[in-house]
Amino acid sequence: MTNILIVDDDREVGNFLNYFLKEKGLNVYMAYSGKDFCELFEKQSYQLALIDVKLPDTSGLDILKNITEKMPACKTIVMTGYSTVKVAVDAIKLGANDFIEKPFDDLDALEMTIDQLLANKVTTAESDIQELARTSGIITGKSDTMNRLLALAYKIAPKNINVLIEGETGTGKELFANFLHYASQRNGQPFIGINCGALSESLLESELFGHEKGAFTGASKERRGVFELAGKGTLFLDEVGEASMSTQVKLLRVLETGEFMRVGGETVQKTNTRIVAATHVDLTEAVKNRAFREDLLYRLDVVKLVIPPLRERREDIPLIANHLLNKAEEKIQLSEEAAELMQQYDWPGNVRELSNVIKRTLTIMDEGSSMISPRHLPVNIRTGKLLLIEKAKPTEATFEEYLKKWTDDMLDVWRAEEKVEMEMILNKVKDLEREIGRAFVLKVLKETIGDRQDAAKRLNISMRKLRYLLNEKGQPSVK
Numbered sequence: 001m002t003n004i005l006i007v008d009d010d011r012e013v014g015n016f017l018n019y020f021l022k023e024k025g026l027n028v029y030m031a032y033s034g035k036d037f038c039e040l041f042e043k044q045s046y047q048l049a050l051i052d053v054k055l056p057d058t059s060g061l062d063i064l065k066n067i068t069e070k071m072p073a074c075k076t077i078v079m080t081g082y083s084t085v086k087v088a089v090d091a092i093k094l095g096a097n098d099f100i101e102k103p104f105d106d107l108d109a110l111e112m113t114i115d116q117l118l119a120n121k122v123t124t125a126e127s128d129i130q131e132l133a134r135t136s137g138i139i140t141g142k143s144d145t146m147n148r149l150l151a152l153a154y155k156i157a158p159k160n161i162n163v164l165i166e167g168e169t170g171t172g173k174e175l176f177a178n179f180l181h182y183a184s185q186r187n188g189q190p191f192i193g194i195n196c197g198a199l200s201e202s203l204l205e206s207e208l209f210g211h212e213k214g215a216f217t218g219a220s221k222e223r224r225g226v227f228e229l230a231g232k233g234t235l236f237l238d239e240v241g242e243a244s245m246s247t248q249v250k251l252l253r254v255l256e257t258g259e260f261m262r263v264g265g266e267t268v269q270k271t272n273t274r275i276v277a278a279t280h281v282d283l284t285e286a287v288k289n290r291a292f293r294e295d296l297l298y299r300l301d302v303v304k305l306v307i308p309p310l311r312e313r314r315e316d317i318p319l320i321a322n323h324l325l326n327k328a329e330e331k332i333q334l335s336e337e338a339a340e341l342m343q344q345y346d347w348p349g350n351v352r353e354l355s356n357v358i359k360r361t362l363t364i365m366d367e368g369s370s371m372i373s374p375r376h377l378p379v380n381i382r383t384g385k386l387l388l389i390e391k392a393k394p395t396e397a398t399f400e401e402y403l404k405k406w407t408d409d410m411l412d413v414w415r416a417e418e419k420v421e422m423e424m425i426l427n428k429v430k431d432l433e434r435e436i437g438r439a440f441v442l443k444v445l446k447e448t449i450g451d452r453q454d455a456a457k458r459l460n461i462s463m464r465k466l467r468y469l470l471n472e473k474g475q476p477s478v479k
């Protein structure tokens, strides 16, 4: 028998869920407070818990933590009102499987969520997320932060809430907005993006809300704005922090009432467009500096997705670079050394910069060459690595010091009167061999600006031997 636990102090909601779930043949248990929950939780195991975030004697999030820690197989759904949607996002981060908004206006969706969780369809969701990410153009591999972010975006996408995407320039904010659109029920409707920083105030307002004929000089015909064009789809407001104060007031009105008027118009129009806004600046700071309206930020930032810069997910760099390369020129590959240099670099312009570097590199490749090697990369990327080699490379003074210390130690052993351990002496000789090998490789790598193939050629050794001499496992700094 499937046991369901409902934790909600609102008896009407409780009764409704009780009836709804019993009709489905499920065993339902009701807790109206934290105290009730503790008693019921001790008694038996549950397959699903529906938890209200606001309870009279405890917080729904504490109950959630309790369940995820002590009964990890129990699926969890958090229930929120509009004012507590932000808490729901925290709940997802804490491990809740989903959240639903009260009042429940879409019972089919609620039933589907419950059925899927009870059928353990989590793996379907994972492959769905990967598929949607690919459709939206987002390439990601092992980066935990990105995968968690995609999972969170996937869960909030079908909900009727606005999302704010924060991230440095070129991190893929627009791709995430696309992902949210594709993952929502709005995916059959238009997705329209508009950059609030690229247009003058009057042009932006006319683009957003449309205008009537004769509204301003040059308005020879009436024109629909993106709110009308997007309809029930998604509107992506890029660089929303750049909108003027007057435009911010108009945006706030749409968000509060769902109403707007065309420029020069007198008829109020209704909209049901979902807003996904993006910014590369910290809007909380902008509010402090009075450059952005606090009430508008509150409306836009119901859920915030913060996309990490590329340097905080270096494991994704070769993957994205190879993807961009395949798209542009199928036959050319990235050498291991070039990929390593790219991973060391900080990419202030993020994926957009990476994409530009790939494009530029392809234009300077010699005809017939099929491999991007370090010498093809821009000097700033090569020198990023150089700094690391510089740090790892022993100077002549430290090398000399090492040799002297080694000789002194060996002479001490030679002169000592106690019995000699041959094993210890041979280990010291191995140490010397390793240090000398590594020092010479690093010296030559500096001359070849990090090009390992060239360094191996100059030293007349194989690449395998070069890696062995660098003792890479023990020397992460020169990887």
Ligand SMILES: Nc1ncnc2c1ncn2[C@@H]1O[C@H](COP(=O)(O)OP(=O)(O)OP(=O)(O)O)[C@@H](O)[C@H]1O
Residues within 6 Å of the ligand: 137, 138, 139, 140, 167, 168, 169, 170, 171, 172, 173, 174, 175, 176, 238, 278, 280, 320, 351, 352, 355
């Ligand atoms: N994870 C990714 N995988 C593949 N391509 C990506 C990824 N992230 C970003 N890109 C590419 O990088 C470029 C910049 O992405 P996008 O325009 O979405 O960034 P943005 O954060 O919106 O930039 P801006 O703040 O400058 O508007 C695009 O060409 C996009 O296709």
